[in-house]
Amino acid sequence: MKNKLAIGLAAIGVAAVMQGTALAEALKVAVVLPGVVTDKSFNENVYQGLTRARDELGVEIAYTEKVPQPSQVEVMSDYARRGYDVVVGAGAEYTDAAKRVARQFPDIDVIVLNGAPTDGVATINYDNQQFGYVLGLAAGHGSETGKIAALSAQQVPAFEQVVEGYRAGFNAVRPDGEVLVAYTNDWADIAKAKEASLNVISQGADVLLPYLDAGFLGVVQAAEERDVHVVGVVRDLSGEYPEVNLLSTVLDFGGALYQAVELAQNEAIEPRDYRFGIGTDAGYLGGFNAEASQEMRDAVAAAVEKMQAGELDPSAE
Amino acid sequence: MRLVFLFKGVWAVLAALVVGAFLVVLAGADPLAAYGALFSGAFFDYYGLASTLVRMSPLLLAGLAVIVPLRAGLFNIGGEGQIYIGALAGTVAALYLPEALPAALRLPLIVLSGALGGALWALIPALLKAYRGINEIITSLLLSYVAIYLVGAVIHVWLMEPGAPYPYSREVPYDVLLPVFLPRTEAHAGILIALTCAVVLGIVLRRTTLGQSITVVGHNPAAASYAGINVKRLILTSFAIGGAMAGLAGTFEVIGLKYRLFDHFSPGYGLQGIIVAFLASLSPLLAIVAAFFLAGLQAGAGAMQRAVGVDTTMVEALQGLIVLFVAVGLAFRYRPGRTAGKPPAGAPAAAVPETAAKSAEG
Numbered sequence: 001m002k003n004k005l006a007i008g009l010a011a012i013g014v015a016a017v018m019q020g021t022a023l024a025e026a027l028k029v030a031v032v033l034p035g036v037v038t039d040k041s042f043n044e045n046v047y048q049g050l051t052r053a054r055d056e057l058g059v060e061i062a063y064t065e066k067v068p069q070p071s072q073v074e075v076m077s078d079y080a081r082r083g084y085d086v087v088v089g090a091g092a093e094y095t096d097a098a099k100r101v102a103r104q105f106p107d108i109d110v111i112v113l114n115g116a117p118t119d120g121v122a123t124i125n126y127d128n129q130q131f132g133y134v135l136g137l138a139a140g141h142g143s144e145t146g147k148i149a150a151l152s153a154q155q156v157p158a159f160e161q162v163v164e165g166y167r168a169g170f171n172a173v174r175p176d177g178e179v180l181v182a183y184t185n186d187w188a189d190i191a192k193a194k195e196a197s198l199n200v201i202s203q204g205a206d207v208l209l210p211y212l213d214a215g216f217l218g219v220v221q222a223a224e225e226r227d228v229h230v231v232g233v234v235r236d237l238s239g240e241y242p243e244v245n246l247l248s249t250v251l252d253f254g255g256a257l258y259q260a261v262e263l264a265q266n267e268a269i270e271p272r273d274y275r276f277g278i279g280t281d282a283g284y285l286g287g288f289n290a291e292a293s294q295e296m297r298d299a300v301a302a303a304v305e306k307m308q309a310g311e312l313d314p315s316a317e
Numbered sequence: 318m319r320l321v322f323l324f325k326g327v328w329a330v331l332a333a334l335v336v337g338a339f340l341v342v343l344a345g346a347d348p349l350a351a352y353g354a355l356f357s358g359a360f361f362d363y364y365g366l367a368s369t370l371v372r373m374s375p376l377l378l379a380g381l382a383v384i385v386p387l388r389a390g391l392f393n394i395g396g397e398g399q400i401y402i403g404a405l406a407g408t409v410a411a412l413y414l415p416e417a418l419p420a421a422l423r424l425p426l427i428v429l430s431g432a433l434g435g436a437l438w439a440l441i442p443a444l445l446k447a448y449r450g451i452n453e454i455i456t457s458l459l460l461s462y463v464a465i466y467l468v469g470a471v472i473h474v475w476l477m478e479p480g481a482p483y484p485y486s487r488e489v490p491y492d493v494l495l496p497v498f499l500p501r502t503e504a505h506a507g508i509l510i511a512l513t514c515a516v517v518l519g520i521v522l523r524r525t526t527l528g529q530s531i532t533v534v535g536h537n538p539a540a541a542s543y544a545g546i547n548v549k550r551l552i553l554t555s556f557a558i559g560g561a562m563a564g565l566a567g568t569f570e571v572i573g574l575k576y577r578l579f580d581h582f583s584p585g586y587g588l589q590g591i592i593v594a595f596l597a598s599l600s601p602l603l604a605i606v607a608a609f610f611l612a613g614l615q616a617g618a619g620a621m622q623r624a625v626g627v628d629t630t631m632v633e634a635l636q637g638l639i640v641l642f643v644a645v646g647l648a649f650r651y652r653p654g655r656t657a658g659k660p661p662a663g664a665p666a667a668a669v670p671e672t673a674a675k676s677a678e679g
Contacts, residue, residue: 062623064619068581069483069485070485070579070582073575073576074503077503081501081502082364092482093482095482096478096481096485154482154483155482
C-alpha cells in the first residue's frame with residue numbers, strides 16, 4: 001500500500017514537472033468545439049485544420065470537445081488564463097461567450113468561426129450568400145416540384161445568409177419556387193435531422209440543403225429513401241454520396257482556421273471580420289451529380305465567375 | 318472498530334477508485350498516471366483548485382438541500398428543480414430591480430429572492446406530504462422536470478436575449494455580480510456563503526431545539542408527535558430550508574459564474590447533491606469535504622483527458638461507482654459484538670432513512 005502511495009505521489013510530481021516544462025516559445029492555440037472531432041463534418045474539418053497548423057506551423061494545440069452552451073465561457077476562459085495565445089470558438093454559437101472572454105482577457109486573440117462581427121473578436125466568415133446562391137441555382141435546374149428545403153439546428157446568422165442566397169438562386173431559375181426552412185435544435189442528432197427531412201419531403205421539397213454537423217447524415221438517409229436530392233454546403237458530398245448529391249460547395253473551416261492561426265503567429269490578426277468568398281482557398285465548388293445537365297453546370301460556372309468579379313451580389317437581391 | 322464504520326464514505330470512495338482503476342486499464346491507460354493527472358489537475362494547481370471550488374459551491378448547497386429534510390426522515394429528490402426556480406427568481410430580481418437602488422442593497426435582495434424561490438418550490442411537495450400524505454420522493458422528483466421546462470419556457474417568451482442562437486437570458490447588470498476572491502479565476506463569493514451555510518446548519522442541527530426536533534421527527538414521527546412536536550410544521554421547515562439552499566445554488570450559478578440564465582444550465586447538480594449527502598453521512602460539515610472531493614473529480618477530468626487520453630466520461634463512471642459503494646455501505650452498520658464484514662442476516666438495505674440518520678450521529 002505504501003509503495004502504491006509512493007508511486008501515486010511520484011506520478012503527481014511527474015505531472016507537475018511536465019506542466020512546468022510546457023512553457024515553450026511556440027504559439028499556443030486552443031479550440032473549443034461543440035461536437036466530437038470524428039463527426040465527419042464541421043468539427044472534424046476544424047480539427048484537421050488545427051492539426052495541420054500544429055504540423056506545418058509548429059504551434060502547440062489543445063482542444064475540448066462537446067462543450068455545451070452554458071459551459072462555453074468557463075472552458076474558453078480556462079484556456080485564456082492558462083497561457084493560450086489564441087482561443088477559438090468553433091461555431092456561431094460561441095460569439096457571445098467569445099465577447100465576454102475577449103473583454104476579460106484583452107491580451108489574447110479570440111477567434112470565432114462563422115460568427116457575426118463582434119467587438120474585440122476576430123470572426124472568420126464566408127460570403128454565405130454566394131455559396132447558397134450557386135446551390136439554389138443548381139436546385140432550380142434539378143427540382144421537379146418547384147419546392148426545395150434547407151435544414152439547420154439553430155437560427156444562426158450564417159445559416160440565414162445561406163438561405164438568403166439559396167432562395168435568390170432558386171428564384172433566379174424558378175421565380176415562383178418556394179423554399180422551406182426547418183430547424184432540428186441539435187447539430188449532431190441524426191434521427192432528428194432525418195425526421196425533419198422526411199417532413200419537408202412530404203411537403204413536396206425535392207432538393208434538401210443540410211447545414212448541420214453530424215446530423216447531415218440523417219438528411220442524406222432521408223433523401224436516399226425518398227429518392228430526392230441533397231445539396232451539400234459545408235463538405236463535398238459527391239464522393240461518398242454520388243447518387244443523392246446534386247451539387248456541393250465546400251466551406252473549409254479547417255483551412256480558414258489554419259490561415260487565421262498563421263496570421264496570429266505573425267501577430268497580424270486583428271479583432272475584425274475576415275470573409276472568404278466562393279472560389280478561394282477556404283471555400284470553393286465541390287462536385288456535381290454525374291447526371292447534372294450541361295445547362296446547370298454552365299449556369300453555376302457563370303454565376304461563380306460573376307460573383308468573383310463582383311458583378312453579382314446575391315445578398316443585395 | 319467504531320472508526321471503521323465512522324468513515325464509511327472514505328471506504329466507498331477507495332473501493333470506487335480501485336474498481337475505476339480497472340476501467341482505466343480497459344480504456345488502455347495507466348491508472349496511476351490517470352489518477353495522478355486527475356488529482357493534481359483538481360487540487361494541486363491554482364486554476365484547477367479554483368475550478369474545483371467553483372463546482373463545489375452548487376454541489377455543497379445541493380447536498381445541504383438533501384441533508385436537512387433527510388434528517389427529518391424525508392427525501393428531497395427535487396433539488397434540481399429548486400436550483401432552477403431559485404436561479405429564475407434570482408435572475409428576474411437581478412434584471413428587474415430598479416437600477417436606482419444601490420448595488421449593495423440589490424445584491425442581498427437578489428440572493429434572498431433566489432433562496433425564497435427555491436424554498437417556495439420545495440414547499441409544494443412538503444405541503445402535499447404534510448397535509449395529504451403524498452409520497453415526497455415522487456412529487457419532488459417529478460416537480461424538477463416541471464421546473465426545468467418552466468424555466469425554459471420563461472426564458473423563451475420573456476427573458477431571452479434577442480437574436481440569441483440558444484435560449485439564454487440577457488446579461489445581468491455588472492454591479493450585482495458576486496465578487497471574485499481568488500484573482501484571475503472565477504472563484505466567487507457564493508462559495509464562501511455556501512461554506513458558511515454548511516457550518517451554520519451543522520450547528521443548528523446539533524445544538525438548537527429546531528435541530529433536535531428535526532432529528533427526533535426523523536427517528537420516529539409518532540413519538541415526536543406524542544412528545545408535543547408539531548410534525549407538520551417541521552416537515553415544512555426542513556423542506557423550506559433545503560429548498561432555500563438549492564435556490565442559492567442556482568442563483569450563485571447566475572450571478573457568480575455564468576452572468577446569464579441559460580436553458581438547461583445545471584448538469585445535474587441537484588441529483589449529485591444526493592451523492593454528497595450520503596457520502597457525508599448526512600453531516601453538513603462532512604458535506605464540505607464530500608462536495609470538495611466530488612467537485613475535484615469533475616474539475617480534474619479535463620486534465621486527465623489531456624494527460625493520458627482517458628475520456629472525461631470516466632469520471633461519471635467513477636461517480637456512479639461511488640454511489641454504488643455508498644449504497645452498499647448502508648447495509649453495514651456498527652453493532653458492538655458482531656464481526657465486521659458479516660452483516661446481520663437480512664440486513665434491511667432498503668431502510669435508508671433510519672440507517673442513514675443514525676449513522677450521521679456516529
